[in-house]
Each structure stands twice: as structure tokens, then as C-alpha cells.
Amino acid sequence: MCEHDCNCCAKSSCEEVISPEEGLLVYCKPVRFYSILHIRSLTNRSFLARNLKYRIRAKAENRLRTTKSIVFKYKDCNNAVQKTEVRDNFSCPFCYMLCGSFKGLQLHLNSSHEFFEFEFEISEGSPTVNISFKLEEEGSHEGKFEPVYFRMRARQLRQKNPTKKNAKRLKVSFLPMDLPSLANGTVTELEMASSSNPPAAPAQSAMSTTEAVVPATATATKTRKLSAERSEARSNQLLQKRQFYHSHTFQPMSLEQVMSGPDSEDELDDEVADFEDRRMLDDFVDVSKDEKRFMHLWNSFVRKQRILADGHVPWGCEAFTKFHKEEFLNSPALSRCWRIFLIKLLQLGLVDPRTMNNCNLMLENPFNNSDDDTNNNNSVDDINKKKTDEEDKNKGDEQPPI
């Protein structure tokens, strides 16, 4: 509220400027509607309640009060729950899109995943989404972008669990399950099932008023937590039951290792990689010692910082210069190799003259910069920070002479 008061102080000065603009905005695209509201809110306090920022903040508060996880129940044609999934942050279970709110999720699911029937419940307090196959009358979708044959197949396969994976590969995986007798029987069953489900409307209304939600959430979160805990316990049990072997050394892994967070299996062994790189470079006969040293520095830098695409190279060059500045300053031969390499990169079109200039400036005026501590323990983030700092500084330095 304080903010708005402050904004209001400026209103007298803005008012005259805005009013003609405001008039024009009325005829602009609907997207602009919110900006109109915003401008009005500055001048007209009654618009405050409609101010978008205000709404967003209120919603965020609401969201904080309610827990973010939502239970998805996948139901088969007999309306029996086949699978339960708990997802956080209102994310879509099919495409992982973050919808921001329960309502957003509702809109997203209904508009983007139209092969399924969704029922949204928070009547008992827990935001639950019941997912089942949409089984409509044949031809009802004619004219829509979905081909008819797909509907028919979708109907035939209803006795398979409509799990997440199945949904994604609907057309392929369900085809062989063609049993005409079942297909005939299930349409009506499902229709009955869906009609017996509570309508979605109450859920929406409950969501919009926080008072209605708050008392129910306590029990709801408890049950939800229970189900989430149960599924976690089950997967933990599976992890404990089996003997796991490390994919690199094929040695049995202790339970502690299996359960621990860090994954040791996709790490590149930098030490060994460095050693192998050095050995590979040693094979070259017509390369000087400094050149080999430079190649090794560059190779290990590129590997560690994952400079993979052409677009990474300009950043890489500047960070590399910064990272090994001391070494370059101490060894003119080494920095000569680096400059020749930069020219090569320039010829190949991987760096622009500006990057080259930046790199050379770093090596030419090393004492202009206050942060001289370019020891090799710096993390990339540090380099990044320094990089932006330095760019700013360079801009400052460059201006006076110009």
C-alpha cells in the first residue's frame, strides 16, 4: 500500500501527459488492457483492487498459504484409480509446464491435453485432478484438428492404464489391445463414470476465496503428504532391496552411496583426462614446449567449462585470458601462443575483433584492474562476475580518451 501512496505523489505531474495517451489505449489490443488498468490505478484509487500487481501479490500470498503440490489421479474406464502422482508448483504432469496456479493448471490441461477428461477437486481441501480418457461420441470431433481415427483407437484401448507414459505415446502403444467387445462396453461405462464425478465449478469458487481453503488444507496436506511419503518409502524400499553396482567400476555400492545425493556416475575424471591430454600432446614432435603447454591449458579449460558451441567461444576467450592471466604475463612465449591462437579464431570467424581487443587489453594493462587475484581456484561464477565488472570498468576507462 505504501508503494501505491508513493506512486500517487507523482500523479499530478503525470496526469496531463497520460490522459490523451489513455484515450488512445482504449482502442489498443486487449493485451494492453492491463497497462490501462495500471495507469488508471495511479490516478484512480478505486482501480487499485484491479491493479495487476496487487492481484499477483494476493495470489502469491494465497499460494503460499496453500501448499503447492497437487495430486493427480489417473483413472481407468471403471473409474478406479490406477496411478497417483504428486507434483509440485502446479506443473503439468504431461508436459511439465509450470502453470503458476491451480486455475492456470486447469486452463492449461483443458486446452492443451484435450484427449483426457479432467476433474478438478478441492472440495475436500486437497487440490486433486482426476484424469481419465475422454470418450465422446464418434464424430463429435469432426472438423476439429484431431483426426477421427485417433478417437476410435483411444476408445479401443481404454482398458490399459492411462498413465503418463501411455498418454504420450498413445497412438503406438495402445494399438494392439484391440478387443471389440470391450470397446463396445466401455464407452457407456466411462460416460457414466464421468457424469458421476463432481463438477469442476465448486472447485474454482473454492479456490478464489481463501477463507474456504484454509481450514481444509490442514487435513488435506496430511493425506497428501502421506501418499507422497508412501510412494517415496516404496521406492526407497526398492533401492534398499537390490544390490546396485557402480556403472564405472562395477563394484557393489553401499546403501549409503545409493541413497546419497551426488551422482558419481557421469563425472568426467578431470585428473585422468588432463593426464591423457598431456600425453596426447607429448606425441607431437614438431610442437614447441610452450605451444604444448598452451594447448593443454586451452584443452582443459574448454573441457571443464564445457565450451561446446561456436557461440561459447567469445566468452571462453575472455574467461580464459582472465583465468590464466598470471601465467600469460609471466611467460611472453605463452601469451604469444595465445595471441596466435586468437588470430586463428578470428580468421575462422569464431571471435570478433572486440573480444580480441578485450583479451589483449587484459594482458596489456594488467595493473589497471584492481582485482588481480586470478588464481586458478576461481570458479566460473567468479570469472563471470568479474567479467561483467570489468566490462563496466573498461567502458569507464575508454570513455575519457574518446
Add this chain to the structure above:
Amino acid sequence: MSKIALGNESLVGSLIPSNKKSYKVTNRIQEGKKPLYALVFNFIDSRFFKVFATAGGNRITLYNCVEGGTITALQSYTDEDKEESFYTVSWACDVIGNPFVAAGGVKGIVRVIDVNNERIHKSLLGHGDSVNEIRTQPLKPQLVITASKDESVRLWNIETGICILIFAGAGGHRYEVLSVDFHPSDIHRVASCGMDTTIKIWSMKEFWTYVEKSFTWTDDPTKFPTKFVQFPVFTASVHTNYVDCNRWFGDFILSKSVDNEILLWEPQLKENSPGEGTADVLLRYPVPMCDIWFIKFSCDIHCSSLAIGNQEGKIYVWDLQSCPPVLISKLSHNQSKSVIRQTAMSDDGNIILACCEDGTIWRWDAPTTK
């Protein structure tokens, strides 16, 4: 890849025995019905030079060779897994000097037996397939190296049960590894050979800190930072068929393929370019009727002579000190008809043991002249 140097004709040994030493059968033991694949004297501990171990089926047996031809059984271990079939056995010891026996076979598990306490000290898991050979580092007998069907060679510390290094990957073997051996004096060097017809020399100099670390490791052995050695320092193609046995002979290598001969050759590594070099074959020791794989030879402790059995139960004893090669003796017995999988020469070369496919152990003694 190595090149075979041109212009250097290797000398072939004559098959006429010189008989400068003659051996006589002094004992024959039928251990069981199952084939015996390995037998080896304990060269690790001078107190037990005449003690040997055999491996066959799911059984490891320890014997003592007594003067005068007697063999006494000391201990026998049977693996609880009836499907296990041991292919190889090697002596080792802990840092205090207690004798250990390491054995491996079709299951890929290396069993380390604490002989004094008559129990399993460690079971080393990691190989994805059969273990074809185990050898012990003579300078540090806690280190054991294994060659496996899974195309890898692994270095273990049997005392702590740690897999220290894995020699496999981009430059590794491309088929079953059948044999492996530690260099007698250069502790960093290892040679391995296998079905891909190559012999690879590996160096673990750069990885030696990990070997040292394995001795002081107190955490769970499976958490040890096992390293991969992907590139050998030398790859030799002196054979054109399976190479099923190789042994260092000083800086030279004795290797046997399935084409009826053992080669003595010199790996000539180029100073500054690892992986390249030439192999110079110096001597050839013919061994008739020896063209099936998994027949291994053995030398005495000084590498002065070599014994190898063949598929019709005969043993050829070659003098390794003479050039051109001299056949010391050809041992045959009318009841020895079965394939001899491995021989074992005693430290002084006066006893030769042979283990056969039919489960028999033969003992040959050279009468001591004085």
C-alpha cells in the same frame, strides 16, 4: 601399434633334447574328476617355496612337496557356489607376511583366502566375467592383478579389498584378456595379452599415488576412487592368434600363442612417444602339439629355465640362458595322455609339476647330483 623390425631374423630352438638335466616321475595324484587349470608354487615367501596351490572346479587345494617325491595335502577350500570353476590361483601375503591365496574363475569373483586362519579374507567383486589369470606383484605382494574375459585388467589391493586401477577403455584389449604379468623390477610396469592377439604394456607410474592410497584407505573399499588407465604405453602384435600366456624376462617378454611356439621378444619403446615402438623377436621356442588355448608355461624363480606342457601330456623344458635356444629335456610318460593346462617349476628348477585336464597332478624330479 608396433612394427616387427625387419632384417633381424629370430633364432629357432632345436627340438633335440640336450638332456643336460633329466627329470623322472616321482608322484602322481588324482585330485578329482574335474579338470585342473592352474597350479603354482609360492614364490612370495621363502619359507614356503615348496608349497603349491591348485585350482580346478570349485576347489582350491594347497600341497607341500616333500623331499623324495612325496606330496602332502595341507588344506582344501571348496567354494559354496557349485557352479564356480576356478581357472587361476596366485600366492600373496599381507603386510605382516601372512600367506594369502587369491583365486578366480568363471564367476568373476576373486576369493582371497587367509591361509593361516583358514578363512576367506576378502571377496573381490568387480569383474564382469571370468577371471583368466591372477598374478602377484613380487615386490609388493599385497598387490594382485587380474586378467578377465570382460576385456579388462584390474589391479587390486587384496589386504584392503580395493580395486585400485582398471586397465581398459579406448586403448585397452578388444577381446578376452588371458594373461597378465608384473615386471620383475619396474614396479609400475605390467604386460597383458589376450584373444585380440596383442600384448599390451601398461604403466601405472602416473597412478602410483592411488596405489599408495589403497594401503591406508580405511573407508568402505567400494568408495575408493578407482581410476581407469585407458592407454597402454605399448601394443605389440607379434602373434597372429590368441596369446594365452606372457611373462616378463627381464625387460624382454616371453609370450605364447596357439601356434606351437613361445617367442622371446624385446619391446622397443620410443622415448617421447608412448604407444609407439617396435617389437624385436629374438628367439623362438617350438612346442609341438600345443595349438589349443589356455595352456600356460612357468619358469623357475631365476628364469633360467621354462616348462610347458602340451595337449598330449608331454612337457618341454627349455633353457632360457642359452642362445640359440636349447631344449633341456622332453618329459613324457605312457600314462600321461591328458592336456597339461599348466606347469609349475620349483624355485631351483628341480621339481616340475603339471596339472592336467583329467584332474591329475604329476610330479617330476631332477635327481640332485651331489
